[in-house]
Amino acid sequence: MKRVLKIGSAFIGVIVGAGFASGQEVLQYFTSFGLMGTLGALVATVLFAYAGMTLVWLGSSMKTGSHKDVIYKVSGRYLGVIIDYILIFTLFGVGVVMIAGAGSNLNQQFGLPVLLGTSLMTLLILLTGMLKVDRVVGIISGITPFLILFVAIISVYSFLNIDGSFAALDSTAKEQPTTLPNWFISGINYVSFNTAVGASMAIVMGAAESNRKTAALGGLVGGIGLGILIVVSHLAIFSKIDSVGGMDMPMLMIVNNLSPVLGTIMSIILFAMIFSTAISMFYSFVARFTALGTPKFKKFFVGTMIVAFAASFVGFTELVSYFYPLIGYLGIVLIAVLVYAPIRMKRI
Numbered sequence: 001m002k003r004v005l006k007i008g009s010a011f012i013g014v015i016v017g018a019g020f021a022s023g024q025e026v027l028q029y030f031t032s033f034g035l036m037g038t039l040g041a042l043v044a045t046v047l048f049a050y051a052g053m054t055l056v057w058l059g060s061s062m063k064t065g066s067h068k069d070v071i072y073k074v075s076g077r078y079l080g081v082i083i084d085y086i087l088i089f090t091l092f093g094v095g096v097v098m099i100a101g102a103g104s105n106l107n108q109q110f111g112l113p114v115l116l117g118t119s120l121m122t123l124l125i126l127l128t129g130m131l132k133v134d135r136v137v138g139i140i141s142g143i144t145p146f147l148i149l150f151v152a153i154i155s156v157y158s159f160l161n162i163d164g165s166f167a168a169l170d171s172t173a174k175e176q177p178t179t180l181p182n183w184f185i186s187g188i189n190y191v192s193f194n195t196a197v198g199a200s201m202a203i204v205m206g207a208a209e210s211n212r213k214t215a216a217l218g219g220l221v222g223g224i225g226l227g228i229l230i231v232v233s234h235l236a237i238f239s240k241i242d243s244v245g246g247m248d249m250p251m252l253m254i255v256n257n258l259s260p261v262l263g264t265i266m267s268i269i270l271f272a273m274i275f276s277t278a279i280s281m282f283y284s285f286v287a288r289f290t291a292l293g294t295p296k297f298k299k300f301f302v303g304t305m306i307v308a309f310a311a312s313f314v315g316f317t318e319l320v321s322y323f324y325p326l327i328g329y330l331g332i333v334l335i336a337v338l339v340y341a342p343i344r345m346k347r348i
Helices: 002-019 024-029 031-062 067-075 077-110 114-128 133-160 166-173 183-207 212-239 250-258 260-289 295-314 316-347
Strands: none
Touching: 002 031, 002 133, 002 183, 002 212, 002 260, 024 031, 024 183, 024 212, 024 250, 024 316, 031 067, 031 166, 031 183, 031 212, 031 316, 067 077, 067 316, 077 114, 077 183, 077 250, 077 260, 077 295, 077 316, 114 260, 114 295, 133 212, 133 250, 133 260, 166 212, 183 212, 183 260, 183 316, 212 250, 250 260, 260 295
16 A cells, blocks of 8 residues: 555656646636536546556556657557657656746745746756656655645635635636636646656656556556545635736645745745656656666756756746647547557557
8 A cells, every 4th residue: 555655646746746736727727617617627537547547557567667668569650659759748848847837936935036946946856867766756756745735725725715706706717818618628638738747757657666456556546636636726726716816826826815924835835846747757758768877868867957947938827828738639649548558458
């Protein structure tokens, strides 16, 4: 059970920074559709449970240090190329968004220059990227329980102290900008995006677990946990939409309105959430091209971080608005492959 929870926590940790740490993602994907966004969050929960279970199981079954071997074996030669490039694009792009998010986080909470936040995050990723994969997984899974607890408590408290009537909040929520067409497509797009985000690291984590059943259960627990956090985060933002609409970091604003001291704690936790996803993205990205732990890996990692740091200055909200849905639509191909994966593996 301990190994199951470790894998589940690490899986949540990989996705949590990109998926809903700031609240901006949940706001655009779910809360912008009002109360109906809750149904989209429930659709996402079911899909997350299946995707998490399958990805970690595949990693455990094939014992590989990169997503490449798994994707090509499950998808075939030609479709494998498409998915491989989607994942490569996703890993680097989301890593860039996380660096930008770190700058926005410290700027909104402490008034610090965006450059300082992005520089600090880049440095932390660089230092952690020099560690072995089991240490990286340990760091991610160690951070996650604190993140889950804090977000859950704040979300439940916010919903229990709702601002105004459901009808009024529903109307205001629907005024929030989004590039998604409806709650159902949004739920699917959200999971396919986050699956593309977490696929590579989930496979790497699975490869480190010899027992396939334990690996699958860990992924399942992680997927369900993610879904629950998305639902409560959505309800929290919905209940406070009048005061947090239009903010880069809605969850951070909710906590600040509750208590400036808690806001400071939340900002630090949010920074840790962003870090857990960012290190996963860049670690998996570099592992796709070079062998883990080699001098070539370290040189490639440094070069990658320099380019990512420069690219992060596009801006956090802008990147979330357009880059996330794009990856979501591309990632639907990966979801389809995961549905077919157990049948394919059985035949192999």
